[in-house]
Structures are given as C-alpha cells and as structure tokens.
Amino acid sequence: MSQPRSPLHWHIGLVGYGEVGRILAEDLRQLGVRVSAYDRKLDEPASAEPLRCHAANLGVALAPSPLALAADADCLISAVTADQTVAVAEACATALSHGAFFLDLNSASPAAKQAAAALIDGAGAGGRYVEGAVMTSVPPYRSKVPLLLGGESAAALCPLLGELGFAARVASAQLGVASATKMCRSVMIKGLEAMVIESLSTARHYGVEDAVLASLYETFPGIDWEQQAAYFFQRVIEHGRRRSEEVREVANTVADAGLTPWSASGTAARQAWMADLADAGVFGSKHAPDFARSPDWRTEADRLLASLTQKD
Secondary structure, eight states: OOOOSSGGGOEEEEEOOSHHHHHHHHHHHHTTOEEEEEOGGGGSHHHHHHHHHHHHHHTOEEOSSHHHHHHTOSEEEEOOOGGGHHHHHHHHGGGSOTTOEEEEOOOOOHHHHHHHHHHHHTSSSOOEEEEEEEOSOHHHHGGGSEEEEESTTHHHHHHHHHHTTOEEEEEESSTTHHHHHHHHHHHHHHHHHHHHHHHHHHHHHHTOHHHHHHHHHHHOTTSOHHHHHHHHHHHHHHHHHHHHHHHHHHHHHHHHTTOOOHHHHHHHHHHHHHHHHHHTTTTOOTTSTTTTOOSSHHHHHHHHHHHHHHHO
16 A cells, blocks of 8 residues: 555554544544544443444444454554563564554553564565554643654654654664663653652551651752652552553663662552452442542542452
8 A cells, every 4th residue: 555645534443442442543534534443342232332333433433353344444543551572563564564564552662662563574574664652641742742753764753753743853773772761761750659659658657657758859849849749659559450561671771781670670569569459349340430549649549458458
C-alpha cells in the first residue's frame, strides 16, 4: 500500500484499546481519521461490551485479530502492556503493507524494543518500525503527550505525526535511546508513586501524616503533596497492574546496564500488590464511577489499612 499524501487520509490501526488506545482514537476521530482497533479484552465477554460501545460511538471499527488489523493499516500503533511488546510485533510483522509504519508506544526496555524492531523490519513485508517513548501520563495531554521517537524511520514519521496532532520529536536514529530515556525516568516516577503510597499509608497508621506532609512541604516547597498524593493513589489503584509490568521492564533495563535493580524490583512488587488489592475490591468496584476518585488520599489509605486489619 502506498502512503497517502496526507496522514489525515490514513487508516490507523490501534493494537490495544485500553485507556491510551481509546484516548488516541477519540482525538484521531475528531480529525476525521479512519481508525480501527483490536484488544484481546474483546475476546472476553465481561470486558468486551464497554469497549464495543466506545468504539461504536466513535465510529471505530473493531478487528478480529492483530493480523487482520495490520493488513489494512497505513500506521499501526501498538499500545499494550509491556509484556506483550514483542508478541504484538511478531503477530503483525508479516501482515504489514509495504511502507506502513509500526509505532511501538509500549513501556518496554531497549532490548524488547530492539527485538520488536527486528521482527518488523526483518519480516520482508516492508513495514517500518518506529520506537516510541511516552514521557509522562497520557490523560492530561491526550495525543499531545510528549513523545520521543527512535529508529531509522523515526525522522520520516515524526512530521506526519505532527499533522495528526502528536507532540513527537526524534530522540535518535539508534534504537533503544528513546526507551532508555523513559525507563530511567520511570525508576524515579514509578518509584516515587510507590514510596508515597508506602510512606503516607504508614504515616496514616501511626497518626503522623500531617507532620510528614509538613516536612515534605518544607523540603520540597514546589510540590503540592496533598494533590500529588491523591493523584498517585488514584493512578496506581486504577493502573497498578500495567505499571508493575512496566517497572519489570525498567528492572530489566537496569540489569542490562550491570546494576542490581533493587529499587525498580521493589517498586514493581508494590505496584503489583496495589493491583491485587484493587482486583479484590478493596478500593471499591472498578465498574463504579467513583472508583479511585477520592480527592483525599486518606480515604484510599484507610481502605488499604482496613484490608490489612481484616486479614489479621
């Protein structure tokens, strides 16, 4: 398939129709871009209906498989959990049309991105792999979230993404640079999420949270710790599973550098632990509109602590 002159006339395929995939679909459809999607949750009756309703309301076609999605896309965007990065590339590699882009937005290690690129670029179908590293949380920025690109085809894709409203820039033609930047950042950001939850929940148990927060404000006066704590609790409760998988990739990145990933491994464990609590209904039903939406982190910390008391 030859690339249309304007990306506004592209057919974009989304592998992954979770939070990120749905946001991108909404913004692209507002521009009139043709969008299709696949998500493995579509194969599960309990999780398929909300995705089907969202897609129907937007005019997003749903594909039966990643292979079918790739066969008719000018640009395929992979936005799945980190552990599926290479599997998605493998599933789509031979079906991509000649000249089609494969934009890998997954939060994976440089090694995983390089393995995915080898599958796409080595399949002989003519697909063009581009590494993408999303550098902060997507919801506040939506499709304009800061995005680093990498790989030999990054320079070709970057201005086209700009026409679609993305805030992308090329980090390097060398694969792994963009993802290494994100992974090293995540050691700090995902680690800070885990530390805030651990610190403030423990402080709440001992009744010293006000003193701890006062000390944090004094040390880091530029951060609204109340607001930041509420945001961290919300995001980890809602997306702890995805975050824990990302931080396992972070730990792999650290280990590949020759360091023992003590901090990253601990962060992954804490994020997964929060995901387990959320799945068990500790923070309310995930189908309720107020799930993990408390403006006060104390509400969620109290739920967390109460669940531990019930286990004793």
